[in-house]
Amino acid sequence: MKILRIDTQKRTSAFEELGAYAGLGGRALTSRMVRAEVPATCHALSGDNKVVIATGTLTGTIAANSGRVSVGAKSPLTGGIKEANAGGKFSQMMAKLGIMAIVLEGKPERDATPCVIKIDASGVGFADAADLAGKGTYEACALLNAKHGEKAGIMAIGPAGENLQMAASIQFTDPENRPARAAGRGGLGAVVGSKKVKAIVLDDSGCKAEPVADKEAFKKAAKRWAEILGSHPVTSQGLPGFGTSILVNVINEAGGLPTKNFRFGRFEHAAEISGEKMVEIINARGGKAKEGCHAGCMIQCSQKYVDEKGQYITSGFEYETVWAMGANSLIKDLDDIARLDRACDDLGLDTIDMGCAIAVAMDAGIIPWGDGKAALALLEKVRTGDPLGRIIGNGTGFTAQAFGVDRAPVVKNQSLPAYDPRAVKGIGVTYATTPMGADHTAGYAVTANILKVGGSVDPLSKAGQVELSKNLQIATAAVDALGLCLFVAFAVLDTADAVQCIADMVAAKIGQPFSVDDVVAIGVNTLKDEIAFNKDAGFTVQHDQLPGFFLKEPLAPHNTTFDLTAEEMQAAKVS
Numbered sequence: 001m002k003i004l005r006i007d008t009q010k011r012t013s014a015f016e017e018l019g020a021y022a023g024l025g026g027r028a029l030t031s032r033m034v035r036a037e038v039p040a041t042c043h044a045l046s047g048d049n050k051v052v053i054a055t056g057t058l059t060g061t062i063a064a065n066s067g068r069v070s071v072g073a074k075s076p077l078t079g080g081i082k083e084a085n086a087g088g089k090f091s092q093m094m095a096k097l098g099i100m101a102i103v104l105e106g107k108p109e110r111d112a113t114p115c116v117i118k119i120d121a122s123g124v125g126f127a128d129a130a131d132l133a134g135k136g137t138y139e140a141c142a143l144l145n146a147k148h149g150e151k152a153g154i155m156a157i158g159p160a161g162e163n164l165q166m167a168a169s170i171q172f173t174d175p176e177n178r179p180a181r182a183a184g185r186g187g188l189g190a191v192v193g194s195k196k197v198k199a200i201v202l203d204d205s206g207c208k209a210e211p212v213a214d215k216e217a218f219k220k221a222a223k224r225w226a227e228i229l230g231s232h233p234v235t236s237q238g239l240p241g242f243g244t245s246i247l248v249n250v251i252n253e254a255g256g257l258p259t260k261n262f263r264f265g266r267f268e269h270a271a272e273i274s275g276e277k278m279v280e281i282i283n284a285r286g287g288k289a290k291e292g293c294h295a296g297c298m299i300q301c302s303q304k305y306v307d308e309k310g311q312y313i314t315s316g317f318e319y320e321t322v323w324a325m326g327a328n329s330l331i332k333d334l335d336d337i338a339r340l341d342r343a344c345d346d347l348g349l350d351t352i353d354m355g356c357a358i359a360v361a362m363d364a365g366i367i368p369w370g371d372g373k374a375a376l377a378l379l380e381k382v383r384t385g386d387p388l389g390r391i392i393g394n395g396t397g398f399t400a401q402a403f404g405v406d407r408a409p410v411v412k413n414q415s416l417p418a419y420d421p422r423a424v425k426g427i428g429v430t431y432a433t434t435p436m437g438a439d440h441t442a443g444y445a446v447t448a449n450i451l452k453v454g455g456s457v458d459p460l461s462k463a464g465q466v467e468l469s470k471n472l473q474i475a476t477a478a479v480d481a482l483g484l485c486l487f488v489a490f491a492v493l494d495t496a497d498a499v500q501c502i503a504d505m506v507a508a509k510i511g512q513p514f515s516v517d518d519v520v521a522i523g524v525n526t527l528k529d530e531i532a533f534n535k536d537a538g539f540t541v542q543h544d545q546l547p548g549f550f551l552k553e554p555l556a557p558h559n560t561t562f563d564l565t566a567e568e569m570q571a572a573k574v575s
């Protein structure tokens with residue numbers, strides 16, 4: 001496996017050996033490279049920043065759910081280090097091409113023509129992409145697939161990334177060539193846009209994935225891995241049956257579904273936007289209720305959501321999006337929410353930050369609460385570069401500043417996801433302390449707080465939350481490094497030999513001993529790199545806290561506040 005470095009200014013490329021980065025994959029690799037090679041105080045949109053796109057350690061093998069891609073850089077949104085993670089075809093193609101990481105370096109002139117980078121077995125090519133400039137990712141990817149073949153896997157940015165918007169995502173095509181899989185958080189699409197890269201196209205024809213060192217041992221461990229995922233109720237029934245939106249009713253019942261810009265913990269129309277309702281609609285209209293975002297996904301939490309005529313609207317229609325565009329903005333029409341999801345994927349925007357920014361705009365009186373059509377019209381202003389679009393596309397914190405709204409649900413300028421920290425305190429600790437800015441995936445304490453997976457910790461009490469978050473932050477960093485989908489965590493946390501099984505797969509792949517302790521060490525070392533970067537970037541303990549209204553305003557129905565101080569939460573960070 002090699003590292004592919006691309007000088008975006010000169011449009012040159014060079015393969016190099018892994019060297020000091022050998023043994024690292026996914027988030028462990030992106031964070032180590034960003035820590036080692038990006039000055040922590042640089043401007044995120046300057047030529048000093050780098051975009052590292054890495055495949056996971058287990059990606060390209062037969063291990064179930066191992067096809068995720070990690071993208072790392074200094075975030076223009078948070079000002080700290082960032083890793084955003086996505087599904088799609090891209091990562092497995094990278095592995096087959098023998099590329100552990102693609103690194104976008106340097107910066108062309110601001111008025112330079114954007115380019116498309118094509119990578120295949122014969123090497124790396126650059127082409128002007130003036131014809132794709134300003135196009136949505138759906139049209140751009142369709143044109144690229146028409147040109148390079150249906151087999152190609154694509155990473156692309158939309159108008160938001162091209163316009164250097166701080167909430168810009170990077171979109172990846174799924175097995176049906178839809179750019180519906182997002183490395184959404186932290187504005188990394190803007191960093192790609194600053195390097196004038198519209199898309200990267202991969203074609204792995206004629207390539208074979210690097211062979212695993214011990215085939216028999218790998219097969220045995222991968223078989224056990226599949227049994228583990230196939231026997232846990234969440235990974236074998238809940239997520240495949242209803243997608244991640246199965247959480248709408250669950251979190252609403254728990255009183256933690258943020259509603260009307262985090263004013264309430266329950267949404268009276270939750271049932272209308274629930275996973276159960278989504279599946280009912282999909283089945284009635286002839287969509288597809290269950291599919292994987294990459295080959296080898298056993299859980300299959302994704303879906304194809306269609307309109308009343310059976311025409312495709314969106315896929316990868318996840319709980320976070322349904323919540324952000326739904327309960328948090330008081331929008332109860334699932335079709336409207338689906339179109340908002342589609343618009344975000346097409347424009348290349350993070351759905352969580354956009355949902356929260358829309359709610360802030362509603363708080364400011366820019367559009368009415370609950371008006372899905374007005375929300376869509378507002379989002380579409382990002383496409384035209386309208387000043388209002390420029391505001392929204394820069395995310396929740398910026399939108400709140402622009403409109404003088406003091407109710408801005410952000411940590412390190414990144415918006416909070418779909419669990420109110422007053423009703424799910426463990427996730428509040430993660431929001432506050434992860435180096436990523438408010439991010440549920442960085443340490444998903446909803447497991448033990450609400451779902452009673454991997455133990456039970458009272459969601460309304462302070463007790464046990466810091467330790468829970470810390471352990472989950474370590475586990476998540478390891479999962480992200482290996483290229484595994486985070487949703488495997490439900491089965492891993494409840495199965496005694498699951499981490500051993502993961503270690504066995506890694507050992508068989510690399511042909512060297514690899515223990516459970518080594519899995520933990522990946523997580524710890526990754527977090528150490530990230531925390532060190534953020535410290536050098538100027539972050540202090542004062543940045544590790546939630547906005548003041550969570551500490552002061554009791555949340556119905558439990559009437560609780562978030563009562564952990566920044567100092568108390570420091571123990572959630574590895575040292």
Ligand code: SF4
Nearest residue numbers: 292293297299301485
């Ligand atoms: S479980 Fe969902 S997110 Fe994870 S790999 Fe499968 S489809 Fe993608």
